[in-house]
Amino acid sequence: MGTEPVHVLYIAAKGRSGSTILGCILGAVEGFTYIGETQLGFFDLGAERLCGCGVPVAACPTWQAVSRHAGRPLFEQHDGYRGLRTRHLPAALLGAEAWLRARVADELREGERLCRAVRAASGARVIVDSSKPPSWGLMLGLMPSVVLHVVHLVRDPRAVAYSWTKDRPKPDRPGSRTVPQRPAVSAVTWTISNLWAEVCWRRSTGGRLRLRYEDFAAHPRAAIAAVVGLTGVGPARLPFVDERTVDLPPDHAAAGNGARMARGLVAIRPDEEWRSALPAGARRRVAALTHPLRRRYGYARRATTAWAPWRPAPEPASAI
Numbered sequence: 001m002g003t004e005p006v007h008v009l010y011i012a013a014k015g016r017s018g019s020t021i022l023g024c025i026l027g028a029v030e031g032f033t034y035i036g037e038t039q040l041g042f043f044d045l046g047a048e049r050l051c052g053c054g055v056p057v058a059a060c061p062t063w064q065a066v067s068r069h070a071g072r073p074l075f076e077q078h079d080g081y082r083g084l085r086t087r088h089l090p091a092a093l094l095g096a097e098a099w100l101r102a103r104v105a106d107e108l109r110e111g112e113r114l115c116r117a118v119r120a121a122s123g124a125r126v127i128v129d130s131s132k133p134p135s136w137g138l139m140l141g142l143m144p145s146v147v148l149h150v151v152h153l154v155r156d157p158r159a160v161a162y163s164w165t166k167d168r169p170k171p172d173r174p175g176s177r178t179v180p181q182r183p184a185v186s187a188v189t190w191t192i193s194n195l196w197a198e199v200c201w202r203r204s205t206g207g208r209l210r211l212r213y214e215d216f217a218a219h220p221r222a223a224i225a226a227v228v229g230l231t232g233v234g235p236a237r238l239p240f241v242d243e244r245t246v247d248l249p250p251d252h253a254a255a256g257n258g259a260r261m262a263r264g265l266v267a268i269r270p271d272e273e274w275r276s277a278l279p280a281g282a283r284r285r286v287a288a289l290t291h292p293l294r295r296r297y298g299y300a301r302r303a304t305t306a307w308a309p310w311r312p313a314p315e316p317a318s319a320i
Contacts, residue, residue, distance in 0.1 A: 006115045007206065009149045009231055010137040011130040012197035014190045016163035017155040018213040019130040020257035021268070024052075025224055026128045027251045028239035032228075033124035036253030036260060038114060039083075039131035039139075052253035052260045062121060062252045069117035074254075083107045084135040086192055092138055092199045101142055112143045122252075126231050130256060132193070137200035149206035149231050152197045154297045155213035157290040158283050161186040162274035168258065183282040187289035194293055207231055212298060220244050220268040244268050 009026065013019040020036075027034025036052065051060040057074075058064075067073045083104045084092070091100060101108065118127050126149075129140070141148045164181040181189070201208050207230030216223040221240045228236055239246050245267050253260040278286075287294065294300055 003145070005145055005147045006112075006119055007126045007147045007149065007231060008115060008140055009126050009128045009151065009227070010140055010200065010204075011128070011151050011153055012137045012193075012200045013130070013132070013153040014155070014160055014193035015132050015257075016160050017153050018216065019132075019153055020253075020259040021262070021266075022151070022153060022216065022227075023128050023130040023253065023256070024248055024251055024260055024262060025220070025239065025246050025268075026227060027253070028246070028248055029224070029228055030237045031125040031233055032128055032236075033118070033122040033126075034128040034130075034251045034253055034260075035118055035122075036129075036256035037131040038111075038118070038127075038129050038254075039136040049255065050261075052251040052256075054250065054261070057254050060252060060254075063254060065121035066114075066117045069120040070113050071117075074114075083139050086135065086196070088135065089192075089196060089199065092203075097142070100138075104139065104142070107139065108143050111139060112145050115140075115143070115146060126233060130253075135196055137197070138203065141200060141203045141205060147206045148200075148204045150197075150201045150204040150208045151227055151230075152194075152201045152208070152210040153213060153216075154194060154197075154210065156274075156299050157187055157190045157294055158278060158286050159213075159271070159274040160190055161282065161286045162278040165278075183278070183286050184289060187286040191290055191293055194297075210297075214270060217268055217270040220246070241265065 009032070011019045011023055023034045023036070026032050034052075049057050051057045051063060053060060053062070063074060084100065088100065088103075115127060118124075129136075131137070137148070137150060140146050161181075161183040164186045165183065166178075167180050168178045201210065209227060209230045211223060211227065221238065221243045224238055224240070228238070239248065241247055245265055248262050248264060248266055250263060251260060291300065
């Protein structure tokens, strides 16, 4: 499958922050492919799970090709994922890279094989991955053959908490639904997820960028252009028909939020429903539990100015 580096654009975020729709749009960019949450390649993808193209993963020609290149069927039961977890955050913060590599050596080799197989099957120059938790991003960064570009996507924790109160069906798994989270639980996991993302962001070997969901929703075309630019890819055709409307073809995201099943013309607009729908008490609890990082990311009254898409993307990577 070749020895040249594999370029992976990783979206590190807390669930319900908009990572799936961001991934879908990036996957429609020329030279990019969006495959959803590749961490689940270590699990049973299941015969009933639908690919983003609308057919069962096991019957999808693209994933069948990935399986052939990887040398194993990705849609059969495996032993499970034994990679890095939240409890390994202190070791990552302390820079214990050698210890982390030794602990997950088998998973790193398997992950590299999966990334190479995806590139071989898709022909893409950049693989877009939106796995959760962000510890998988750190795993990608430890793979010697992977050039890791990181988008740290953040969203107002009160909006995230409100989204997690909803019980949603899973369109890729008939009959199953998501499990709602209490706002306080969502606030704690929002903090943990973003701390992990900070680690991934600092240890990336390629381009890196922090993007607020609110900035993306307000200026989607400019935000996507900035994200594409950080990978070092030259001018690329973007799938926009105007400044905020995107034309989405079917993708091959094997797992993720139901938004990955979107097709055709999709208008990207800010979602502020939480401001009136999330009870005031819940808003105050979430705000208190997330205050330090919320302030850091520009969600407090006296916060520092957050990045906006019309400004140049920081630390661009060398050309692919």
